[in-house]
Amino acid sequence: MTTTQPLELLAPLAGVLLPLDQVPDPVFSSRLIGDGVCIDPTSQTLCAPLAGVISTIQDSGHAVSVTDDHGVQVLMHIGLDTVNLAGKGFTRLVEEGQRVEAGQPLIEFDADFIALNARSLLTLMLVVSGEPFVLLATDAGLVETGQPLLRVAPLVRAANDEEEGDALFSKPLTLPNANGLHARPAAVLAQAAKGFKASICLHKQTQSANAKSLVAIMGLQTVRGDTLQVSAAGPDAAAAIQALVALLVAGCGETVVGMAEGVAAVAPLSSATVLRGVCASPGSAFGQVVQVAEPALAIPETGGAEALERAALDRGLLAATQALQTLQAKAQGSAQAEIFRAHQELLDDPTLLEHAHDLLATGKSAAFAWNRATLATAAMLQGLGNALLAERAADLADVGQRVLKLILGIPEHAWDLPERAILIAEQLTPSQTASLDTQKVLGFVTVGGGATSHVAILARALGLPALCGAPAQVLALVNGKQVLLDADKGELHLAPNLAAIEQLEAARQQQMLRRQREVAQAALPAVTRDGHHVEVTANVASLQEVEQSLSLGGEGVGLLRSEFLYLDRNRAPSPEEQAGTYSAIARALGPERNLVVRTLDVGGDKPLAYVPMAAETNPFLGLRGIRLCLERPELLREQLRAILASAGLARLHIMLPMVSLLSELRQARQILEEEATALGLARLPKLGIMIEVPSAALMADVFAPHVDFFSIGTNDLTQYTLAMDRDHPRLASQADSFHPAVLRLIATTVKAAHAHGKWVGVCGALASETLAVPMLIGLGVDELSVSVPLIPSIKATVRDLNLADCQLIARQVLNLEEAAQVREALNQYHAATVETSWVVEN
Numbered sequence: 001m002t003t004t005q006p007l008e009l010l011a012p013l014a015g016v017l018l019p020l021d022q023v024p025d026p027v028f029s030s031r032l033i034g035d036g037v038c039i040d041p042t043s044q045t046l047c048a049p050l051a052g053v054i055s056t057i058q059d060s061g062h063a064v065s066v067t068d069d070h071g072v073q074v075l076m077h078i079g080l081d082t083v084n085l086a087g088k089g090f091t092r093l094v095e096e097g098q099r100v101e102a103g104q105p106l107i108e109f110d111a112d113f114i115a116l117n118a119r120s121l122l123t124l125m126l127v128v129s130g131e132p133f134v135l136l137a138t139d140a141g142l143v144e145t146g147q148p149l150l151r152v153a154p155l156v157r158a159a160n161d162e163e164e165g166d167a168l169f170s171k172p173l174t175l176p177n178a179n180g181l182h183a184r185p186a187a188v189l190a191q192a193a194k195g196f197k198a199s200i201c202l203h204k205q206t207q208s209a210n211a212k213s214l215v216a217i218m219g220l221q222t223v224r225g226d227t228l229q230v231s232a233a234g235p236d237a238a239a240a241i242q243a244l245v246a247l248l249v250a251g252c253g254e255t256v257v258g259m260a261e262g263v264a265a266v267a268p269l270s271s272a273t274v275l276r277g278v279c280a281s282p283g284s285a286f287g288q289v290v291q292v293a294e295p296a297l298a299i300p301e302t303g304g305a306e307a308l309e310r311a312a313l314d315r316g317l318l319a320a321t322q323a324l325q326t327l328q329a330k331a332q333g334s335a336q337a338e339i340f341r342a343h344q345e346l347l348d349d350p351t352l353l354e355h356a357h358d359l360l361a362t363g364k365s366a367a368f369a370w371n372r373a374t375l376a377t378a379a380m381l382q383g384l385g386n387a388l389l390a391e392r393a394a395d396l397a398d399v400g401q402r403v404l405k406l407i408l409g410i411p412e413h414a415w416d417l418p419e420r421a422i423l424i425a426e427q428l429t430p431s432q433t434a435s436l437d438t439q440k441v442l443g444f445v446t447v448g449g450g451a452t453s454h455v456a457i458l459a460r461a462l463g464l465p466a467l468c469g470a471p472a473q474v475l476a477l478v479n480g481k482q483v484l485l486d487a488d489k490g491e492l493h494l495a496p497n498l499a500a501i502e503q504l505e506a507a508r509q510q511q512m513l514r515r516q517r518e519v520a521q522a523a524l525p526a527v528t529r530d531g532h533h534v535e536v537t538a539n540v541a542s543l544q545e546v547e548q549s550l551s552l553g554g555e556g557v558g559l560l561r562s563e564f565l566y567l568d569r570n571r572a573p574s575p576e577e578q579a580g581t582y583s584a585i586a587r588a589l590g591p592e593r594n595l596v597v598r599t600l601d602v603g604g605d606k607p608l609a610y611v612p613m614a615a616e617t618n619p620f621l622g623l624r625g626i627r628l629c630l631e632r633p634e635l636l637r638e639q640l641r642a643i644l645a646s647a648g649l650a651r652l653h654i655m656l657p658m659v660s661l662l663s664e665l666r667q668a669r670q671i672l673e674e675e676a677t678a679l680g681l682a683r684l685p686k687l688g689i690m691i692e693v694p695s696a697a698l699m700a701d702v703f704a705p706h707v708d709f710f711s712i713g714t715n716d717l718t719q720y721t722l723a724m725d726r727d728h729p730r731l732a733s734q735a736d737s738f739h740p741a742v743l744r745l746i747a748t749t750v751k752a753a754h755a756h757g758k759w760v761g762v763c764g765a766l767a768s769e770t771l772a773v774p775m776l777i778g779l780g781v782d783e784l785s786v787s788v789p790l791i792p793s794i795k796a797t798v799r800d801l802n803l804a805d806c807q808l809i810a811r812q813v814l815n816l817e818e819a820a821q822v823r824e825a826l827n828q829y830h831a832a833t834v835e836t837s838w839v840v841e842n
Contacts, residue, residue, distance in 0.1 A: 007068065008136070009049040009150040010102055011143045012076055012125055015041040020124075025080050025502060028124055033187040033214060034075060036126035037135070037150070039143065041078075046107040047145055048100045049074055049125060056219035057106070058083075061090030063183055064106050065128065065215045072152055073129035073215050075183070078109055080120040081506050083179045089113040096219065103146050119509050127152060128214050167201075167233040170241045176251055180222035183214070185252035188499040190214045192247055198234030200244065211244065252499060273495040275474055279487045280449065280456035283465030284508070285442035286501040287420035289481040292428075294401070297408060303365030312366035313356060316407035321347055323402065327434070339395075339430050339454045342567075346399045352377055367407045374400030395454060398429035417441060422485050424474055433458040443485045445470050445492055461789070467492060518792035522553030526784075526798035528777070528806075535783040536795050537594060539763055543581065546588050549788045553795055556594035558711065558785020559655075559763040560585065562639065563602050578642035586649035595650040596711065596761075596785070597643050598690065599636065599668075601625050601657040620719070625658025630667055640675045644685070652685035655711055660693040665706055690763070692716035697745035700752035710753050711785070714764025718742050736819035737766040743779070743814055743822070750780040761785055770797045771826050774833070777801060778810025800833055 011017075018038040023029045028038075052068035062082040065075040078090070089110040094100060115121050127133055133152040137143060177185055193200045193211040200211040204226055209216035211230065222228070228248065232240040303309040321344060328340040346352070352373055359369035378396045405412065414435060417423075423436075423444035433455045436444075441464065449455050449468035459466040465487035474492065477483070484496035484504070526536045537558030538549035546557060565573045565581060573581075586595050602624065629636035646652060656668050669687060676684050688709035691697050697717065700710065714737040718724075721742050724735035746762070753760045761783035766772045768786040770793055776784065777798070786794050809829045813822045 007050060007070070007072060007152045008148045009074060009125070009127075009133070009152060010047070011039065011145055011147045011149045012047050012049045012106075013039060013041050013045065013123065014043040014143065014145045015039040015123070017137055017141060017143045017149075018122070023080075023122060023124070024120065025505065028077075028080075028126075033124075033183055034126035034128035034130070035133070036074075036124060039123050039125070041111065041121055041123050042142075043145055044109055044111050045105050045145070046076055046078060046109065046123070048102055048104045048106055049076070049149070051100065051102045054094050054096050054098045054100060054106075055215050056221075057092060057094060057096050058182065058218065059221055060085065060087040060179075060182075061092045061107055061109075062087075063218070064094075065218070066100065066106075067129075067215070071129055072127065072131055073213075075124070075126045075128045075215060075218075076106075077124040077126070077183055078107065078121075079114050079118045080122055081509070082114060082118045083182045085114070085117060089117070119506065125149075167231045168237045168241055170230040170245045172227045172229055173245060173249055175222055175224060175226045175228055175248065177222075178224050180224060180226070181217050181220065181252065183218065184499050184502050186214050186217040188252040188497070189217060189244065189247060192244060193240065196232070196234070196236050196240035196243075198232040198237040198240045200230065200232045200237075200240050203229040203231060273493060275445075275471055275492045275494065276490050277445065277467035277470035277492070279466075279490050280446075280468040281443075281459035281464055281466040282488050283443065283463070284484070284486045284488065284504050285420075285422060285465050286482070286484050286496065286505065287422040287442045288418065289477045289479055289483055290417055290421040290423050291475065291477070291479055292415055292423050292425050292432075297404065297410065299367045299371055299404070299408070300365045301368045302363060303360070303368070306360050306363075309360050309364070309366040309369070310357070312407055313360070313370055316366065316370070316403045317347055319406045320399070320403045327431075339434075339458065342454075343395060343399045343402075343430070346396055347403070349377075352396075367404055370407060371400065371404050374404075394427065394449070395430060398431050401429065402431060422483055424477060426475065428455050430454040430458055433462070436462065436464070438462055438464065443487065445474055445485065447472055447474065460787070514796075515793070518796040519552065522792040522795065524553070524795065524799065526555075526795040528798060528801045528803050530802050530804065532777070532803040534777055534781075534798050535594075535761075536791060536798070537596075537761070537783060537785045538788050538791060539768075539785050540585075540788065543584050543588060545788050546585050549791060550588065552788065552791045554788070554791050556589060556596075556651075557585070558594070558596050558761050558783055560595065560597045561601070562597055562643075563600055566600060566602060575638055575642055578639065579645035582643050582646040583649060586646035586652065589650040591648070591650060593650055594653055595646070596653040596655050596688075596763075598655045598657055599626070599643075600629055600639055602628065626656045626664050626668060627658060630664060633671060636668070636671060637675055640672055641679065644676060644679055644681060647681055647683075647685055653709065654685050654687050655709075656687070656689045657713070658692055658716075659689040659703075660695045662699070662702060662706065665689060665703065669706070691745075691749050692720065694721050694745060697749050700749040701755070704752045704756040704758055707758060709759050709761065710749055711761040711763045711783075712746055712749060712781075714742065714746075714762060714766035717745060717764065721745060734819075736823075737764065738772065738813075738819040738822040738826075740814060740816050740818070740822060743775070746776070746781070747779050747810075747814060754780060759783065768794065770794065771823065771830060773797045774801050774806040774829060775810050775813055775822075775826060777803065778806035778808070805829075805833075 016039065018040060020029050020031060020036065020038055023038050048066055050066060050068050052066045055065045055067040055073060057064040060083055062079060063075065063077045065073055067073045091108040093105050093107060100106065111121060131152045133150040136148045136151055143149060181189065190212055201208045202211045202217060202220065204220045204222060207220055209220050211217065230241050230244050324340045324344045355373035355376065356369045359372055360366065374396055417437065417440045419440055421441050423441060425444065425446050427446050427448040428444060443465035445467045447470055456466065456468065465485050467485065467487055467490060470492065484493040484501055486493065526534045535555050537556040538554040539559040540546050540549060540557055541561040541564035565578055582597065589595050623631060643654060654672065656665065659665055672687060673684065686708035688707045688711060689696065689703065690713045691710050692713040696703060718737045719735055722735055722739060750760045759782040762776055762781050763785035767776065767784040768790045773794060784794055813825055816822050816825065
C-alpha cells in the first residue's frame with residue numbers, strides 16, 4: 001500500500017492535553033479502540049478535527065466519528081461512561097452522512113451536568129482506522145480549539161481481490177447489551193472479527209456494517225433487544241460466524257442479563273488463563289503484577305560478651321514495642337489496632353524470651369538467638385496442623401522480623417511500587433499489609449495465608465481485594481503483566497478481556513458512589529419496601545468496634561466474641577477487667593439495644609496459654625466451646641459473673657457456642673441461674689445457643705422450648721455439614737455457606753424457632769454477604785449480625801427488597817443442587833432487583 005500527503009488533525013475542543021496512558025479506563029488506555037489523545041475540556045463545544053463525512057453520531061450524542069476522502073476515520077468520545085446518560089447534557093448539531101469542514105461545531109455539551117452524573121469529562125480523539133500519526137503539540141498542556149494537534153499519514157489500501165464465495169448467514173439473535181453496541185462492545189466485536197480472513201458483516205433489519213470496523217458497527221445505532229444477524233464470506237466464514245455470534249450473545253465483554261431466551265454472561269476464560277485461590281478480601285481490580293519479597297538478612301551467629309548481646313536484644317525489643325504502640329495508637333478503634341496489640345503481647349512471651357536467652361548464654365549473637373527462637377516457636381505452631389495456630393505463627397514471624405531488623409540496624413523501607421500494582425507474594429505479614437499504599441496497590445495474591453488470617457482482616461479493613469492459597473506458579477508471573485483480580489470468585493485472570501475489565505471498572509465506580517450513599521443513609525432502619533423490619537446488628541470484639549458500629553447505623557451487638565479478652569496473652573483477665581469491659585460495652589449501647597455476649601469459645605483449635613489442655617488429633621471435633629467450659633465450670637462461672645455485671649445497662653443476651661446436646665444447655669442454664677441468684681438479680685438475661693453443629697439444627701424443635709433465641713454461625717455450620725475445613729486452601733472455595741444443605745438447616749432452625757415464638761439471627765459470614773440477604777430474609781431470619789464496616793451496605797440492601805419476592809427466591813434455592821447454582825440464581829435476582837430499584841428511584 002502507498003500513502004498520500006500528510007493530514008493535520010485539529011484539536012476538537014480546548015483543554016488540557018493528556019496521553020492515553022493516563023486515562024483511567026483500560027479500554028481506552030490500552031488502545032483497544034484506537035490510538036490518539038485525550039483532552040480534559042475547558043470548552044463545551046466539540047468541533048470537527050478534519051474535513052469529511054459524519055460516518056456515525058450516536059443518538060445519545062456522546063460520540064461522533066468523521067471519515068475523510070482518503071478513509072481516515074477519527075472517533076471522538078465525550079467523557080467516560082456517558083452512554084449511560086441516554087443523551088442528557090448533549091445537543092447534536094450535525095446528522096449522519098452530513099459533510100463537515102475542519103473546525104465545524106458537531107456537538108454541544110453541558111460540562112457541569114456531565115461532571116456530576118458521569119465518571120469523567122475526559123474526551124478522547126482516536127484514529128480508529130489505524131493510520132500512524134505524530135503529535136504536533138510539544139508537550140502535555142493546554143490546547144485551544146482548532147490548534148493543529150496530530151499529523152496523520154493517510155493510507156491508500158489495495159483492493160481485496162480474493163475469491164470470497166457465497167456468504168453464510170447466522171440465525172437471528174437478540175442483542176442483550178443495555179446500551180447497544182456502543183464504543184466498547186463494538187471495539188471488542190471488531191477486534192474479534194479482524195482475527196478472521198473472511199469478509200464479515202453485521203446486519204440490523206435493512207442496514208449492514210463491516211464487522212471489522214468499529215465506526216461502522218457504531219453506525220448501526222443498535223439498542224437492547226435489536227434483532228441482528230452475522231454474515232461472512234471466505235475460507236473461515238463458518239468459524240467466524242460461530243465465534244462472533246457467541247460473542248454477541250455473551251454481551252461482547254459487558255455483563256448482560258435478562259433477555260427473553262435466558263441470561264447471557266461473559267464467556268469464561270479457559271483454565272490455562274485463570275489461577276484460583278480463596279477469597280481473603282472481596283472485590284476486583286485490574287492492574288500489573290508486582291512480585292514482592294523480603295531480602296535475606298545476613299545474621300552473624302557468634303556474638304560478643306553475653307551482657308552486650310543481651311542489651312542489644314533488649315534495645316531491639318524496646319524499639320519494637322514503641323513502634324507497635326505508635327502503630328496501635330494511629331489505628332485506634334480499627335482491626336489494625338487489635339492486631340498490633342496482639343503483636344505486643346507476643347514480645348512479652350516468657351517461653352520465647354527464655355529460648356533466646358538460653359542461646360545468648362552459649363555465645364550466640366542477639367540477632368541469631370532471637371531469630372532462632374522465633375523461627376523454632378513459629379515452626380512448632382505451624383506443625384500442629386491447625387489453620388488458626390498457623391496464623392499465629394505468621395504473626396510471630398512478623399514480630400520476629402521487626403525485632404531482628406532493629407537489632408541489625410536495618411531501617412524499615414517501604415516498597416517502591418508502580419501505579420495500579422497487584423502484589424504477588426509467597427506470604428505477606430500484617431505489618432507489610434497495614435503499611436500498603438492504597439493509592440498504588442489495588443490488591444494482592446499470596447500462596448500462603450488463610451481467609452481468617454490477620455492479613456485477610458487488614459485487607460478487608462483497607463478495602464483491598466485479596467486472594468490467598470493461590471498455586472505456587474503465581475510466583476513465576478513476570479512483573480508488569482496485566483492481570484484481573486476477581487477476589488469474589490477466587491480467580492486471577494492472566495489474559496483478561498479488556499472490555500470486561502472496563503465493565504468492572506465502571507462497576508467499581510458505581511460501587512463507590514453507592515457506598516457513599518449507604519453511609520449517608522446508615523441511620524435509616526432496615527425495612528423492606530413492603531414494611532418488614534430486619535434487625536441489623538454487629539459482630540464485634542472490642543469497645544472500639546462497638547462505637548464504630550453505632551456510628552455506621554448498627555442497631556445493637558449480635559455477637560460479642562468474648563474470647564478477645566482471653567487470647568494472645570499469658571495470663572487470664574481478672575474478673576474486674578472482664579466486668580469492666582462488658583459494662584463499658586453495655587453502656588455504649590444503652591438500655592434499648594441488644595447485647596449478645598457469646599461465652600468463651602476457645603479450646604482445641606484456640607488454646608489458652610494459661611489453661612493446660614492435652615493435644616488433640618482433630619481439635620475442630622474436640623474439647624472446645626461449651627464443652628471446655630462445662631469441663632472447667634469455674635472458668636464459665638467467673639465469666640458469667642462478669643457478664644451479669646452489665647445487666648440492666650443494655651438488653652443483655654448470653655449465647656452458648658458449640659452446643660450439640662440438650663444436656664449441655666441444661667447444665668449451662670443451671671450455672672447461670674445459680675450465679676444470677678448469688679448476685680441478687682431478679683431477672684435472668686435471655687439465654688440462647690449458637691446453631692453451629694448439624695445436630696443442633698436438626699433438633700431445633702427440641703431446643704426451642706428451652707432457649708430465648710437462636711443465632712446461626714454459618715462458618716462452622718458449613719464446615720461441619722460439608723465435612724470441609726473452611727480454612728483449607730484447596731477446599732475453602734467448596735466449603736460454601738450457599739450450599740443448599742446448609743440453607744435447609746437454616747430453614748429447619750427458623751421454622752422450629754418461630755413455632756415456639758423465638759427469634760433467629762445469623763451471625764456467621766453469610767449474613768455479611770449482600771447476595772445472601774434476600775435469601776436469608778426469605779427463609780425467615782429475624783436478625784443479621786454482620787461485620788462492622790458492612791452495616792450500611794446490608795441495611796441498604798434490605799431497603800431495596802420486597803418480602804414476598806425474598807420468600808419466593810428462598811423457596812427456589814432450597815431445591816437446587818449446589819452452591820454455584822444458588823449463587824447464580826441469587827445473582828439473577830440481584831440484577832433484576834437493582835434494575836427495578838433504579839426504575840423506582842428514577
